[in-house]
Amino acid sequence: MKRIQGQQDLAINGADPAFSEPLHVGRPNMGNREDFLKYAGEIFDRRWLTNNGPVVQEFERQVADYHNVKHCVAMCNGTVALEIAIRALGYENEVIIPSFTFVATAHALHWQGITPVFADIDPATHNLDPKSVRRMITPRTTGIVAVHLWGRSAAIEELQEIADEHGLGLMFDAAHAFGCSHEGTTVGNFGACEILSFHATKFFNTFEGGAVLTNDHELAETMQLMRNFGFSGMDRVIHAGTNGKMTEISAAMGIVNLDSIDSVIEANRRNYHAYREELSRLPGINLLSFDESERQNYQYVVMEVGEQCPVTRDQIIQALHAENVIARRYFWPGCHKMVPYCELYPHAGQVLPNTNQVADRVVVLPTGTTMDDGMVRTVVSIIAVLLKDAG
Numbered sequence: 516m517k518r519i520q521g522q523q524d525l526a527i528n529g530a531d532p533a534f535s536e537p538l539h540v541g542r543p544n545m546g547n548r549e550d551f552l553k554y555a556g557e558i559f560d561r562r563w564l565t566n567n568g569p570v571v572q573e574f575e576r577q578v579a580d581y582h583n584v585k586h587c588v589a590m591c592n593g594t595v596a597l598e599i600a601i602r603a604l605g606y607e608n609e610v611i612i613p614s615f616t617f618v619a620t621a622h623a624l625h626w627q628g629i630t631p632v633f634a635d636i637d638p639a640t641h642n643l644d645p646k647s648v649r650r651m652i653t654p655r656t657t658g659i660v661a662v663h664l665w666g667r668s669a670a671i672e673e674l675q676e677i678a679d680e681h682g683l684g685l686m687f688d689a690a691h692a693f694g695c696s697h698e699g700t701t702v703g704n705f706g707a708c709e710i711l712s713f714h715a716t717k718f719f720n721t722f723e724g725g726a727v728l729t730n731d732h733e734l735a736e737t738m739q740l741m742r743n744f745g746f747s748g749m750d751r752v753i754h755a756g757t758n759g760k761m762t763e764i765s766a767a768m769g770i771v772n773l774d775s776i777d778s779v780i781e782a783n784r785r786n787y788h789a790y791r792e793e794l795s796r797l798p799g800i801n802l803l804s805f806d807e808s809e810r811q812n813y814q815y816v817v818m819e820v821g822e823q824c825p826v827t828r829d830q831i832i833q834a835l836h837a838e839n840v841i842a843r844r845y846f847w848p849g850c851h852k853m854v855p856y857c858e859l860y861p862h863a864g865q866v867l868p869n870t871n872q873v874a875d876r877v878v879v880l881p882t883g884t885t886m887d888d889g890m891v892r893t894v895v896s897i898i899a900v901l902l903k904d905a906g
């Protein structure tokens with residue numbers, strides 16, 4: 516790896532990139548290959564590939580136990596898990612969500628003819644600001660989908676209070692929060708239900724996949740029907756439904772990845788600490804912190820580029836990309852500025868000042884089991900040199 520000590524060492528100035536292969540945010544963490552191939556062989560022999568097979572059922576038990584929650588309903592991906600949960604809860608008309616989230620949160624509503632109403636975030640937490648949620652309630656509001664962004668829990672108690680006061684549903688998009696806790700209770704136990712994503716780029720993956728966690732037996736049963744076209748036994752459809760089923764091979768990947776989850780979290784935690792130590796020396800740069808008294812998965816390393824920083828966020832992104840460090844601007848520019856929402860609700864941004872500001876200053880840095888301490892230090896040295904000569 517090259518040493519980066521001055522401007523002449525930067526790839527934006529013509530030097531070779533620091534890394535020969537791209538470093539991605541969301542490079543999949545892979546479990547034990549032999550264990551996975553053993554499961555694959557058994558699935559092959561059994562000729563049972565999907566439709567609530569034995570591996571999916573075992574996976575659901577393990578994920579429910581991991582979160583200390585009664586039911587895990589596995590799905591083909593997090594977006595369909597959101598759609599099914601939203602429908603099972605009977606949400607309609609208007610539902611309040613943050614704009615500062617992955618666009619799937621908004622799409623899962625719009626796709627079903629429900630209006631996503633964007634509320635602002637608290638700039639300190641990047642999560643929904645309960646005060647803004649209150650302001651967005653209308654007679655047509657039926658529910659709230661709050662997000663535990665970056666795995667850090669939303670303002671759960673305040674949101675529950677608002678939901679109770681106004682007779683609204685409350686569920687959580689916990690796509691980032693696998694295994695995380697709030698005041699000692701694991702995600703999955705809050706609101707009516709919480710959804711997870713196991714996409715390849717999540718620190719815990721099933722290739723593609725997702726789930727809904729809930730302690731509500733009836734709700735779990737409804738979602739089990741809905742993910743399988745509403746079938747209850749052969750030839751008998753008793754509910755509206757779709758195809759949201761997880762395959763056996765995805766569940767096998769999940770079980771194998773669950774076996775090594777502690778080492779993945781430890782790698783993420785080490786990288787986060789290395790980034791924190793190195794970045795703390797840089798002016799105008801703030802690394803979002805995790806409350807280490809809670810269970811965390813540390814899967815997103817989120818840096819904010821403040822006004823005191825001598826270069827802009829996009830200059831940092833450009834310099835990193837030139838070095839093959841594919842840092843991301845998640846979730847810029849905010850859902851409200853994306854199609855179709857910017858066309859449907861062109862004035863939504865007027866009540867989202869914090870979303871607009873935060874979206875302009877975030878950089879998400881690569882982490883995971885393919886990164887080590889030395890690589891983290893090289894990534895930070897690129898930013899440090901860029902800042903030093905600009906300041």
Ligand code: T4K
Nearest residue numbers: 539540541542543592593594617619690712713714715716
């Ligand atoms: N709610 C929230 C809050 C979410 O963040 C998400 C998903 C959802 C709901 C919906 O859950 P799913 O329906 O996806 O289960 C990624 C993911 O596609 C998405 O799952 C995730 N959030 C979002 C935060 O990130 P992209 O478009 O940034 O990913 P992409 O394809 O650019 O991948 C990032 C990099 O990772 C690639 O440039 C290369 C590397 N990569 C990717 C894949 C797929 C690999 O090395 N191997 C791979 O297999 O959205």
